[in-house]
Amino acid sequence: MRKTGVGTYAGFIVILVWCLLPIAWIVSLSFKSLAETTTGSAHFLPQDATWDNYKVLLGMTSDKSTSHDFLAALRNSFGISIIATILAVLIATLAAYAIARLEFKGKRLVLSLALAIAMFPVVSLVGPLFDMWRTFHLFNTWPGLIIPYMTFTLPLAIWTLSAFFREIPWEMEQAAQVDGATSWQAFRKVIVPLAAPGVFTAAILTFFFAWNEFVLAISLTSTTSTRTVPAQMSYFVGPDPFNPPYSQLATASVIVTIPVIVIVLLFQRRIVAGLTSGAVKG
Amino acid sequence: MAAIEMKNIVKQYGDGFPAVNDVSIDVADGEFMILVGPSGCGKSTLLRMIVGLEDITSGDMLIGGKRVNDLAPRDRNLAMVFQNYALYPHLTVYENIAFPLRLAGASNEEVDKKVRDASKTLELDEHLERKPGNLSGGQRQRVAMGRAIVRDAEAFLFDEPLSNLDAKLRGQMRTEIARLQRRLGITTVYVTHDQTEAMTLGDRVAVLKRGILQQLATPRELYNNPVNLFVAGFIGSPPMNFVPATVEGTSVKLPFGTVTIPEEKAKKAQGKGLLIAGIRPEHFEDAAVVDSARGTGSSTFRAKVDVVEWLGNEAYAYVPFEAPEEVQAQLLQLERDLDGEALRTQLVISLDGASRIKEGDEAEIFVETDKMHLFDPSTGENLTLDESSAGTVPADTSTQAVAEAQDSIASPGEQEAATET
Numbered sequence: 001m002r003k004t005g006v007g008t009y010a011g012f013i014v015i016l017v018w019c020l021l022p023i024a025w026i027v028s029l030s031f032k033s034l035a036e037t038t039t040g041s042a043h044f045l046p047q048d049a050t051w052d053n054y055k056v057l058l059g060m061t062s063d064k065s066t067s068h069d070f071l072a073a074l075r076n077s078f079g080i081s082i083i084a085t086i087l088a089v090l091i092a093t094l095a096a097y098a099i100a101r102l103e104f105k106g107k108r109l110v111l112s113l114a115l116a117i118a119m120f121p122v123v124s125l126v127g128p129l130f131d132m133w134r135t136f137h138l139f140n141t142w143p144g145l146i147i148p149y150m151t152f153t154l155p156l157a158i159w160t161l162s163a164f165f166r167e168i169p170w171e172m173e174q175a176a177q178v179d180g181a182t183s184w185q186a187f188r189k190v191i192v193p194l195a196a197p198g199v200f201t202a203a204i205l206t207f208f209f210a211w212n213e214f215v216l217a218i219s220l221t222s223t224t225s226t227r228t229v230p231a232q233m234s235y236f237v238g239p240d241p242f243n244p245p246y247s248q249l250a251t252a253s254v255i256v257t258i259p260v261i262v263i264v265l266l267f268q269r270r271i272v273a274g275l276t277s278g279a280v281k282g
Numbered sequence: 283m284a285a286i287e288m289k290n291i292v293k294q295y296g297d298g299f300p301a302v303n304d305v306s307i308d309v310a311d312g313e314f315m316i317l318v319g320p321s322g323c324g325k326s327t328l329l330r331m332i333v334g335l336e337d338i339t340s341g342d343m344l345i346g347g348k349r350v351n352d353l354a355p356r357d358r359n360l361a362m363v364f365q366n367y368a369l370y371p372h373l374t375v376y377e378n379i380a381f382p383l384r385l386a387g388a389s390n391e392e393v394d395k396k397v398r399d400a401s402k403t404l405e406l407d408e409h410l411e412r413k414p415g416n417l418s419g420g421q422r423q424r425v426a427m428g429r430a431i432v433r434d435a436e437a438f439l440f441d442e443p444l445s446n447l448d449a450k451l452r453g454q455m456r457t458e459i460a461r462l463q464r465r466l467g468i469t470t471v472y473v474t475h476d477q478t479e480a481m482t483l484g485d486r487v488a489v490l491k492r493g494i495l496q497q498l499a500t501p502r503e504l505y506n507n508p509v510n511l512f513v514a515g516f517i518g519s520p521p522m523n524f525v526p527a528t529v530e531g532t533s534v535k536l537p538f539g540t541v542t543i544p545e546e547k548a549k550k551a552q553g554k555g556l557l558i559a560g561i562r563p564e565h566f567e568d569a570a571v572v573d574s575a576r577g578t579g580s581s582t583f584r585a586k587v588d589v590v591e592w593l594g595n596e597a598y599a600y601v602p603f604e605a606p607e608e609v610q611a612q613l614l615q616l617e618r619d620l621d622g623e624a625l626r627t628q629l630v631i632s633l634d635g636a637s638r639i640k641e642g643d644e645a646e647i648f649v650e651t652d653k654m655h656l657f658d659p660s661t662g663e664n665l666t667l668d669e670s671s672a673g674t675v676p677a678d679t680s681t682q683a684v685a686e687a688q689d690s691i692a693s694p695g696e697q698e699a700a701t702e703t
Contacts, residue, residue, distance in 0.1 A: 171368035174335050177355040178362045179382040179429065189381075193372040 023257075029250035030054070037246040053251035066236075070252060072224045073232035077256070080142055080228060081210035084149035088157050088206045089199060091150070096161035097187065101173075111159075118155035126219045133220055140222045148220075149210040157202035164198025165191070200267045211260065229256045283468050284346030284436040285311045286332060291341035293327050293493075301327045303493040304341070306676065309437075309471060314463050316484035317473045320516070320621040324493035325473045326441055332471060333362050333439050345436055356385075361430035362439040366446065367422045369414040369429075375401075376410040379428040386433075400432040403462070420451045431462070437469040444479065456482060475621075477517055481505070486673070489513050491619060499673020507672040511612075511662040514560050514655060515620050520598065520630045524616070526609040527559035527656065534559060534651070537603040538629075541581035543651045547666045551656045554665065558609055560655040563598065563630045568637035569646035580650045588628070590641050597637055599645075601629040612659050 025044070029037065030053055032046040054060075059067030099107060129148060130139070138144035168191060176186035192199070217231040224232065233252050238245040286309040293302040302324040309315040317325040330336035332343060334355035343350050350358050361382075370378050377384075379400055383393045401407050404424040414422055423443065430438055443459070444452045460483050463470050474480055480487045481501040489496045489504065489512075497509045501517075508514035514522045528535045532548045536559060551557060569582045589600040605613065605627045613627065631647060639645045656665045669675075 169366065169368065171364045171366060172370065174355070175362070175364055175368035175429075176370075176381075177335070178333055178360065179433075180356045180359075180385040182356065185385060190370055194370075196372075 026250045026253050029247055030254045032247045034245055034247055038243050053247050054255075057248065057251050057255065066248070069224050069232060069235070070229075073227050073229045074255070076142070076226055077211060077228040077230075078259075080145050080149065080226075081207050083142070084146045084153070084210045085203050085206045087146070088150045088153045089203045092154055092157035092161050092202055093192070093195070093199060095154075096158045096165055097191065099158065099162045100165035111162075114155035114158050117151070118159075122152060123215055126215060129216070130219055139220060140226050142226060144220050145210075145216060145226065145228070148216055149206075149213060153206040153209050157206055160202045160205070161195065161198045164195045164201075168194050204263065204267055207263065208260065211256070283311055285309060285313075285344075286315075286437055286469060286471065287342075287344040287347075288328070288332070289342040289344070291328065291331060291343065292339045293324070293331060293336065294339040300493050302331070304676075305488075305490070305493075305495045306341075307488050307495065307498060309469055312467045312469055314460075314470045314472065314483060314485045316480045316487040317471065317490060318475065318477060318480040318487055318516075319490035319496075320619065321475060322492070323490040325475075325490050327493075328490070329362075329439055329441055329471060329473045332437075333360050334358050359433075359436045360439055361433055361435035361437070362441065363423075363426045363430050363443045365442040367414075367426040369422060369425055371414050374411050374413055375406060375417070375425050375428075378414065378425055379406075379432050381429060382433045396432050397428075400428045403431065404428050419447050420455065423447060423455060427459075427462070431466065435468070437471065438463070440470065440472040440474075442474055443472075444474075445476070459483065477519060481517070489516060495676045497673055497675055503671050503673045507668050508560075508655065508664060509667060509672055509675050510664055511558065511560070511616050511657050512619055514657070514664065515616055518562055520563050520632070521620075522560045522562050522655075523629050524558050524560055524609075524613055524657070525603060525627075525629065526605050527557045528555070529557060529656065534654070534656075536583070537605070538585040538601070538647075539583035541583060541649060541651050543654055547652070547654070547656070551665045554658065556606065556609065556659060557665070558612065558657040558659050560657055560664075561649060562653065563632035565650040565653045566629075566631040566633075567648045568633045568639050569648040570638070571634045571636050572648045580648060580652070582646055582648045584644060585629070585647055586644050587631075587639055587641060590633075590639060592635070595635045597633040597635060597639075599631040599633055599639060601631060601647075602626055603629060609659055612662070616662075 028045055031049045031051075033048060033050050033052060036047055052061075056063065056066055057070050059071060061067075095110075098104075099111065125148075133139040133144050138147070172190050172194065173186045176190045177183070181189065211228075212230060213228070214230040214234075217228045218234060221227045221231060227235075229252065233249060236245055236249050236252065238248075286307075288305060288307045288309075291302055291305045292300060294300050305324075305328060307315070307317075317328055319325050327336055331338050332345075334350070334353060334357075338351050345358060345360070370381060373381065376397055379397045380393045383396060388396075397410075398407075401410055404427060406421070406424055406428060409417060409421060409425075414425060417425065423446075426443070440459070444455050447455060456479055459472075463483075472479075472483060481504075484501055486498060486500055487504055488498045491512050497504060497513050499507070504513060504517045508517060508522075511524070515524070525536050529543075529548055529551045532542050532545055533540050534543050534548075585601045587599045588602050591598040591600075610627065617623065633639060654666075657663065658665055
């Protein structure tokens, strides 16, 4: 059957416009001057495009008050997200391997508990966590955010990874063992490289969660020393409470989106399915 | 290189099912040993116990005189080729072959030298930088062998290595494996369900059925002197014909007529009532094309030929016959044991290509009766066995007898299983 090219492309365009219009609007906003947004600009494109907002936020002007806070938040976001991701993926890899390969009592329990945690609404935990973290002196610290981020992303990471591990034929490991590898060597040199697409998928999901998370970030922090970008952006109020600095907010949004796009572009090559093709006959 | 000795090896799974039951096999240094049997006979389990991927429930596994029951696979220094090759897809062919050497901590020069040697032997030179995913089935198979020969392993273990290849490639690789083994002179244990591979490759062949060793002998001994119905039916293609027979004096009454057999054979089968006669297809011939010199120890009979398949060098003729119920039941059971599905009792006769017998003809058939075997239908035992040239037939042991008893309780009509030895 021949595909009708025109219909396909029309569909593409509709979907693209639908998805990208808000993003285009934010990008456009970020290039408008403060004065233009304050007056209520109805134009889609900036009347007088300017890099001022970027300069202000990234500290390239003499006034460092806004940029100082924003850059600190950016640093916190990167640090907390990356550490949470690495820990979550590391733990999830080991856990998922055990779940996929070993027979032990309570395996189902572990899996269903993991799923239950993933379903638990985060908001309901904010209050208890807030109290606990104050008692443990974790409030307003990096670990105070890293621990919950790691915990909430682990279930998904474990499920994703154990699915990947299950796909890898047992023989791969057995072959490695016969070839003279210890269990650990077989895991590190054969299984982990083969599960790489799964590891990257889990890493990206975890990173995005930590990077975009807002509720915990705003509740468990109190100063710019730990606040992440999503939380910090809610403090962009400007002098007039009825007129938030829209263009600066838009600029901050664009800046925090860039790392996400870069990471996806970098890793999407790694997330190719069928890396195991050629291992076994089939 | 080392000899492998298996002493009363038993593998029992959690549910008590004995996958391998009291098997004793000694593989001499440099010998090519085949483990063969239909699916589920425990041959792969046995191989995996040699290499250490499967625990041994009881018995002793000795490699080079050293007991290895409790050693991890990596400490046994054996090389194995898996059925599905189990190549490492993220590594190039070069690194796949180098993998065992790298694990052993060999220097780069040593790795390079050995990998190049192996790749030259297996003609993989031009593929060294490719990934397994881009190779054909035969090439992957060779990479898997390269990974095995690159080490100085005590023995090679093959787990149905050719079953994933097409027929032509299988034939070529079979010869290649035989050549390689002869050249390296390394002890080899090779698992297959294909009796052609078993016959052509092995110095000796161990035939297994449901975890029990039936006969351990050279291919020639297995072919000429099968110890029971199962071995007789398993070895040979097309398989041996089984027909009901009654012996009186030196004459044997078959469904198509009466033939005479040599006296020493007849003596062993006197007074046993209804028996099963086993005759290989090639021991029949169209009487019209038989050399008169072949006359000794033979007989002729007339039969109506149902179907003829002419292949050029030879032809197969099919002659259906009716079998009494007790023989029929035994033959059906045998067919099930052999993973087969026979629809009718029929005689397969291999004719010379020059034979002019056509479908529907009433033909004069010549049969070499001195090659005929007679089996006891209740036990399956070969009554005419020449024990001096039948290899090793495992002795009956109590554990085996117990297992057999359980077996026959579980499914009556499998008495044949209780006969093996």
